[in-house]
Amino acid sequence: MQEAVHFEPDRDGSMLVYGTSGSGKSTVLRTIAIAAAIGRRTENVEVYGLDFGSGSLKSLEVLPHVGSIIPGDDAERVQRVLRTLAAVLDDRGKRFSAANASSVTEYRELTGRDESRIILLLDGLPQFRSEWESTSARMPFYQVFMRILGEGRPLGVHVVATADRSGSVPTAVSSNVSRRVILRLSDENAYSLLNAPKDVLDERSGPGRAIVDGFETQIAVLGGTPNVAEQTKLLGSWPKSCGRAGSARSPRSGRCPPAWRWTSCPTGSASSLCSASPRTRSRRAASTRPARSWLPGRRWPARPRR
Numbered sequence: 001m002q003e004a005v006h007f008e009p010d011r012d013g014s015m016l017v018y019g020t021s022g023s024g025k026s027t028v029l030r031t032i033a034i035a036a037a038i039g040r041r042t043e044n045v046e047v048y049g050l051d052f053g054s055g056s057l058k059s060l061e062v063l064p065h066v067g068s069i070i071p072g073d074d075a076e077r078v079q080r081v082l083r084t085l086a087a088v089l090d091d092r093g094k095r096f097s098a099a100n101a102s103s104v105t106e107y108r109e110l111t112g113r114d115e116s117r118i119i120l121l122l123d124g125l126p127q128f129r130s131e132w133e134s135t136s137a138r139m140p141f142y143q144v145f146m147r148i149l150g151e152g153r154p155l156g157v158h159v160v161a162t163a164d165r166s167g168s169v170p171t172a173v174s175s176n177v178s179r180r181v182i183l184r185l186s187d188e189n190a191y192s193l194l195n196a197p198k199d200v201l202d203e204r205s206g207p208g209r210a211i212v213d214g215f216e217t218q219i220a221v222l223g224g225t226p227n228v229a230e231q232t233k234l235l236g237s238w239p240k241s242c243g244r245a246g247s248a249r250s251p252r253s254g255r256c257p258p259a260w261r262w263t264s265c266p267t268g269s270a271s272s273l274c275s276a277s278p279r280t281r282s283r284r285a286a287s288t289r290p291a292r293s294w295l296p297g298r299r300w301p302a303r304p305r306r
Helices: 025-035 058-064 074-098 104-111 125-134 138-153 228-237 239-244 279-286
Strands: 014-016 045-051 065-069 117-123 157-163 179-182 209-212 214-217
Touching: 014 025, 025 045, 025 058, 025 157, 045 058, 045 074, 058 065, 058 228, 065 074, 074 104, 074 117, 074 138, 074 157, 125 138, 125 157, 138 157, 214 239
Parallel strands: 014 157, 014 179, 045 065, 045 117, 117 157
Antiparallel strands: 179 209, 209 214
16 A cells, blocks of 8 residues: 655655756655645745756746746845845744744644745755855855754745755755655665665666655656656646635745936835935936936935035
8 A cells, every 4th residue: 555755844844855867856846846735725835946956947937836936046036035034034933932833833823824834945955055155255145044944944934955965965954854855866875875775766766766764655746747848838727726726926036127217216205215305306317427226225315505
Protein backbone atom coordinates (compact mmCIF):
# COMPACT_ATOMS: atom_id res chain seq x y z
CA MET A 1 0.00 0.00 0.00
CA GLN A 2 1.34 3.41 -0.98
CA GLU A 3 0.85 6.46 1.22
CA ALA A 4 0.97 10.12 0.22
CA VAL A 5 3.79 12.25 1.61
CA HIS A 6 3.12 15.91 2.42
CA PHE A 7 5.11 19.01 3.22
CA GLU A 8 3.55 20.44 6.38
CA PRO A 9 4.98 23.94 6.97
CA ASP A 10 3.85 24.27 10.60
CA ARG A 11 5.72 21.08 11.43
CA ASP A 12 8.56 21.00 8.89
CA GLY A 13 9.41 24.70 8.74
CA SER A 14 11.59 24.74 5.63
CA MET A 15 12.80 22.07 3.22
CA LEU A 16 15.91 21.28 1.16
CA VAL A 17 15.79 19.47 -2.18
CA TYR A 18 18.98 17.70 -3.30
CA GLY A 19 19.57 16.39 -6.80
CA THR A 20 21.88 16.49 -9.78
CA SER A 21 21.06 18.25 -13.02
CA GLY A 22 17.92 16.86 -14.64
CA SER A 23 16.75 14.98 -11.54
CA GLY A 24 13.66 17.16 -11.03
CA LYS A 25 14.64 19.79 -8.45
CA SER A 26 12.69 22.57 -10.18
CA THR A 27 9.76 20.15 -10.56
CA VAL A 28 9.59 19.80 -6.78
CA LEU A 29 9.45 23.57 -6.39
CA ARG A 30 6.71 23.83 -8.99
CA THR A 31 4.73 21.10 -7.23
CA ILE A 32 5.04 22.94 -3.89
CA ALA A 33 3.83 26.19 -5.46
CA ILE A 34 0.87 24.52 -7.19
CA ALA A 35 -0.10 22.47 -4.12
CA ALA A 36 -0.25 25.67 -2.05
CA ALA A 37 -3.45 26.56 -3.94
CA ILE A 38 -5.05 23.15 -3.49
CA GLY A 39 -7.12 22.48 -0.39
CA ARG A 40 -6.19 25.82 1.17
CA ARG A 41 -9.42 27.69 0.64
CA THR A 42 -9.66 29.04 4.21
CA GLU A 43 -6.19 30.52 4.38
CA ASN A 44 -4.20 33.07 2.48
CA VAL A 45 -0.99 31.76 0.87
CA GLU A 46 1.69 33.83 -0.83
CA VAL A 47 4.46 32.25 -2.89
CA TYR A 48 7.58 34.03 -4.11
CA GLY A 49 10.53 32.63 -6.03
CA LEU A 50 14.21 33.42 -6.52
CA ASP A 51 15.32 31.63 -9.68
CA PHE A 52 19.08 31.09 -9.78
CA GLY A 53 18.55 28.02 -11.97
CA SER A 54 17.30 27.46 -15.51
CA GLY A 55 14.31 29.82 -15.29
CA SER A 56 11.69 27.05 -15.26
CA LEU A 57 9.81 28.69 -12.37
CA LYS A 58 8.76 31.69 -14.45
CA SER A 59 5.55 30.00 -15.64
CA LEU A 60 4.24 29.95 -12.05
CA GLU A 61 3.55 33.69 -12.14
CA VAL A 62 0.18 33.10 -13.81
CA LEU A 63 -1.14 31.68 -10.54
CA PRO A 64 -2.88 34.29 -8.35
CA HIS A 65 -1.15 33.21 -5.14
CA VAL A 66 2.32 33.50 -6.71
CA GLY A 67 3.57 37.04 -6.23
CA SER A 68 6.75 37.18 -8.30
CA ILE A 69 9.38 34.83 -9.69
CA ILE A 70 12.58 36.87 -9.73
CA PRO A 71 15.62 35.85 -11.80
CA GLY A 72 18.86 35.66 -9.86
CA ASP A 73 20.53 38.41 -11.90
CA ASP A 74 17.89 40.99 -10.90
CA ALA A 75 19.67 42.17 -7.74
CA GLU A 76 17.28 45.07 -7.12
CA ARG A 77 14.17 42.91 -6.87
CA VAL A 78 16.00 40.19 -4.92
CA GLN A 79 16.90 42.80 -2.33
CA ARG A 80 13.34 44.12 -2.25
CA VAL A 81 11.80 40.71 -1.59
CA LEU A 82 14.29 39.87 1.15
CA ARG A 83 13.86 43.31 2.73
CA THR A 84 10.09 42.81 2.73
CA LEU A 85 10.40 39.39 4.34
CA ALA A 86 12.68 40.83 7.03
CA ALA A 87 9.97 43.38 7.85
CA VAL A 88 7.38 40.57 7.97
CA LEU A 89 9.50 38.65 10.49
CA ASP A 90 9.88 41.73 12.69
CA ASP A 91 6.18 42.57 12.57
CA ARG A 92 4.90 39.05 13.11
CA GLY A 93 7.36 38.38 15.90
CA LYS A 94 5.77 41.14 17.96
CA ARG A 95 2.16 40.35 17.09
CA PHE A 96 2.45 36.57 17.51
CA SER A 97 4.19 37.00 20.85
CA ALA A 98 1.44 39.34 22.07
CA ALA A 99 -1.19 36.77 21.04
CA ASN A 100 0.76 33.84 22.56
CA ALA A 101 0.64 32.04 19.20
CA SER A 102 3.29 29.45 18.33
CA SER A 103 2.32 29.17 14.64
CA VAL A 104 0.40 31.02 11.98
CA THR A 105 -2.43 28.51 12.37
CA GLU A 106 -2.74 29.27 16.09
CA TYR A 107 -2.59 33.01 15.39
CA ARG A 108 -5.53 32.71 13.00
CA GLU A 109 -7.54 30.78 15.58
CA LEU A 110 -6.74 33.16 18.44
CA THR A 111 -7.22 36.46 16.62
CA GLY A 112 -9.61 35.58 13.79
CA ARG A 113 -7.27 37.23 11.27
CA ASP A 114 -6.55 35.49 7.98
CA GLU A 115 -2.79 35.91 8.26
CA SER A 116 -1.02 34.80 5.10
CA ARG A 117 1.46 31.96 4.98
CA ILE A 118 4.51 32.89 2.91
CA ILE A 119 6.62 30.36 1.00
CA LEU A 120 9.89 31.43 -0.62
CA LEU A 121 11.13 29.14 -3.39
CA LEU A 122 14.90 29.29 -3.96
CA ASP A 123 16.10 27.42 -7.04
CA GLY A 124 19.89 27.23 -6.79
CA LEU A 125 20.98 27.73 -3.18
CA PRO A 126 24.73 27.36 -3.95
CA GLN A 127 24.58 30.11 -6.59
CA PHE A 128 22.57 32.37 -4.28
CA ARG A 129 25.07 31.85 -1.48
CA SER A 130 28.14 32.52 -3.66
CA GLU A 131 26.67 35.80 -4.93
CA TRP A 132 25.06 37.14 -1.76
CA GLU A 133 27.33 35.96 1.05
CA SER A 134 30.63 37.11 -0.43
CA THR A 135 30.31 40.93 -0.22
CA SER A 136 29.62 43.20 2.73
CA ALA A 137 26.93 45.09 0.79
CA ARG A 138 24.91 41.94 0.11
CA MET A 139 25.61 40.10 3.35
CA PRO A 140 22.63 41.66 5.23
CA PHE A 141 20.24 40.20 2.64
CA TYR A 142 21.80 36.75 2.96
CA GLN A 143 21.31 37.07 6.72
CA VAL A 144 17.59 37.61 6.07
CA PHE A 145 17.55 34.21 4.37
CA MET A 146 19.23 32.71 7.43
CA ARG A 147 16.69 34.42 9.69
CA ILE A 148 13.83 32.81 7.77
CA LEU A 149 15.39 29.38 8.31
CA GLY A 150 15.82 30.00 12.03
CA GLU A 151 12.73 32.08 12.88
CA GLY A 152 10.30 31.52 10.04
CA ARG A 153 8.46 28.33 11.03
CA PRO A 154 6.43 29.73 13.97
CA LEU A 155 5.84 32.97 12.04
CA GLY A 156 4.46 31.34 8.90
CA VAL A 157 7.42 32.16 6.62
CA HIS A 158 9.09 29.17 4.97
CA VAL A 159 11.84 28.36 2.45
CA VAL A 160 12.07 25.50 -0.02
CA ALA A 161 15.53 25.52 -1.60
CA THR A 162 17.43 23.29 -4.03
CA ALA A 163 21.07 22.19 -4.16
CA ASP A 164 23.02 19.74 -6.30
CA ARG A 165 24.88 18.02 -3.45
CA SER A 166 25.24 18.09 0.32
CA GLY A 167 28.69 19.68 0.19
CA SER A 168 27.27 22.83 -1.40
CA VAL A 169 24.99 23.50 1.59
CA PRO A 170 26.73 24.98 4.64
CA THR A 171 26.16 23.43 8.04
CA ALA A 172 24.50 26.63 9.26
CA VAL A 173 21.78 26.06 6.67
CA SER A 174 21.34 22.28 6.87
CA SER A 175 21.18 22.32 10.67
CA ASN A 176 18.13 24.60 10.50
CA VAL A 177 16.25 22.40 8.02
CA SER A 178 14.88 19.04 9.13
CA ARG A 179 12.91 18.02 6.01
CA ARG A 180 14.75 16.80 2.92
CA VAL A 181 13.86 15.50 -0.49
CA ILE A 182 16.72 13.54 -2.09
CA LEU A 183 16.56 13.05 -5.84
CA ARG A 184 19.08 11.32 -8.06
CA LEU A 185 22.65 12.33 -7.15
CA SER A 186 25.76 12.26 -9.32
CA ASP A 187 27.84 10.28 -6.81
CA GLU A 188 26.71 7.05 -5.19
CA ASN A 189 28.60 7.91 -2.00
CA ALA A 190 26.70 11.20 -1.70
CA TYR A 191 23.59 9.40 -0.42
CA SER A 192 25.34 8.28 2.75
CA LEU A 193 26.31 11.89 3.49
CA LEU A 194 22.59 12.67 3.61
CA ASN A 195 21.77 9.57 5.69
CA ALA A 196 19.85 8.08 2.77
CA PRO A 197 20.00 4.45 1.53
CA LYS A 198 22.28 3.93 -1.48
CA ASP A 199 20.29 1.14 -3.09
CA VAL A 200 17.09 3.09 -3.87
CA LEU A 201 18.16 5.46 -6.65
CA ASP A 202 20.70 5.03 -9.44
CA GLU A 203 21.64 6.67 -12.74
CA ARG A 204 18.57 5.12 -14.39
CA SER A 205 16.10 6.73 -11.96
CA GLY A 206 13.78 9.11 -13.76
CA PRO A 207 13.14 12.78 -12.88
CA GLY A 208 11.04 13.15 -9.78
CA ARG A 209 11.99 9.79 -8.27
CA ALA A 210 13.13 10.64 -4.75
CA ILE A 211 13.87 9.48 -1.23
CA VAL A 212 11.71 11.09 1.45
CA ASP A 213 11.91 9.99 5.09
CA GLY A 214 13.95 6.98 3.96
CA PHE A 215 11.31 5.70 1.50
CA GLU A 216 11.23 5.74 -2.27
CA THR A 217 8.83 8.44 -3.45
CA GLN A 218 7.54 9.78 -6.76
CA ILE A 219 7.02 13.55 -6.85
CA ALA A 220 3.53 14.48 -8.07
CA VAL A 221 3.21 16.78 -11.07
CA LEU A 222 0.31 18.76 -12.51
CA GLY A 223 -1.62 16.72 -15.06
CA GLY A 224 0.43 13.61 -14.41
CA THR A 225 2.97 14.51 -17.11
CA PRO A 226 6.64 15.43 -16.62
CA ASN A 227 6.52 17.61 -19.74
CA VAL A 228 6.99 21.22 -18.59
CA ALA A 229 5.26 22.60 -21.69
CA GLU A 230 2.13 20.54 -21.00
CA GLN A 231 2.15 21.64 -17.35
CA THR A 232 2.43 25.28 -18.43
CA LYS A 233 -0.65 24.90 -20.63
CA LEU A 234 -2.60 23.50 -17.70
CA LEU A 235 -1.41 26.34 -15.48
CA GLY A 236 -2.95 28.82 -17.90
CA SER A 237 -6.45 27.60 -17.04
CA TRP A 238 -5.98 27.92 -13.28
CA PRO A 239 -6.13 31.65 -12.50
CA LYS A 240 -9.89 32.01 -13.09
CA SER A 241 -10.77 28.86 -11.18
CA CYS A 242 -8.51 29.86 -8.28
CA GLY A 243 -10.14 33.29 -8.19
CA ARG A 244 -13.60 31.76 -8.02
CA ALA A 245 -12.43 29.54 -5.17
CA GLY A 246 -11.34 32.53 -3.10
CA SER A 247 -7.57 32.58 -3.66
CA ALA A 248 -6.23 36.08 -3.09
CA ARG A 249 -3.84 37.76 -5.51
CA SER A 250 -0.40 38.00 -3.92
CA PRO A 251 1.45 41.34 -4.12
CA ARG A 252 3.81 41.65 -7.07
CA SER A 253 7.41 42.81 -6.85
CA GLY A 254 8.01 45.30 -9.65
CA ARG A 255 11.02 47.35 -10.62
CA CYS A 256 11.51 50.93 -9.45
CA PRO A 257 12.01 53.49 -12.24
CA PRO A 258 15.52 55.03 -12.26
CA ALA A 259 14.15 58.61 -12.31
CA TRP A 260 10.96 60.67 -12.31
CA ARG A 261 10.25 64.06 -13.79
CA TRP A 262 8.86 66.67 -11.42
CA THR A 263 5.66 66.91 -13.45
CA SER A 264 5.04 63.20 -12.75
CA CYS A 265 4.99 63.68 -8.97
CA PRO A 266 1.51 63.37 -7.41
CA THR A 267 -0.01 66.59 -6.17
CA GLY A 268 -2.74 67.42 -3.69
CA SER A 269 -2.82 66.88 0.04
CA ALA A 270 0.16 66.74 2.37
CA SER A 271 -0.11 62.94 2.42
CA SER A 272 1.06 62.72 -1.20
CA LEU A 273 4.33 60.98 -1.94
CA CYS A 274 5.89 64.35 -2.65
CA SER A 275 4.42 67.79 -2.37
CA ALA A 276 5.22 71.40 -3.13
CA SER A 277 3.42 74.66 -3.61
CA PRO A 278 1.74 75.32 -6.99
CA ARG A 279 4.22 78.13 -7.66
CA THR A 280 7.18 75.82 -7.03
CA ARG A 281 5.65 73.08 -9.19
CA SER A 282 5.10 75.45 -12.09
CA ARG A 283 8.67 76.67 -11.91
CA ARG A 284 9.94 73.11 -11.81
CA ALA A 285 7.76 72.12 -14.76
CA ALA A 286 9.08 75.04 -16.80
CA SER A 287 12.68 74.20 -15.97
CA THR A 288 14.81 72.87 -18.79
CA ARG A 289 17.29 71.16 -16.50
CA PRO A 290 17.60 67.32 -16.62
CA ALA A 291 15.09 65.34 -14.59
CA ARG A 292 16.10 64.62 -11.01
CA SER A 293 15.36 61.41 -9.16
CA TRP A 294 13.31 61.57 -5.98
CA LEU A 295 12.48 59.28 -3.11
CA PRO A 296 8.91 58.61 -1.92
CA GLY A 297 8.06 60.53 1.21
CA ARG A 298 10.73 63.22 0.76
CA ARG A 299 10.09 66.88 0.06
CA TRP A 300 12.08 69.12 -2.19
CA PRO A 301 14.04 71.73 -0.22
CA ALA A 302 12.52 75.18 -0.43
CA ARG A 303 14.35 77.75 -2.51
CA PRO A 304 15.60 80.80 -0.59
CA ARG A 305 13.81 84.03 -1.45
CA ARG A 306 15.81 86.66 -3.25
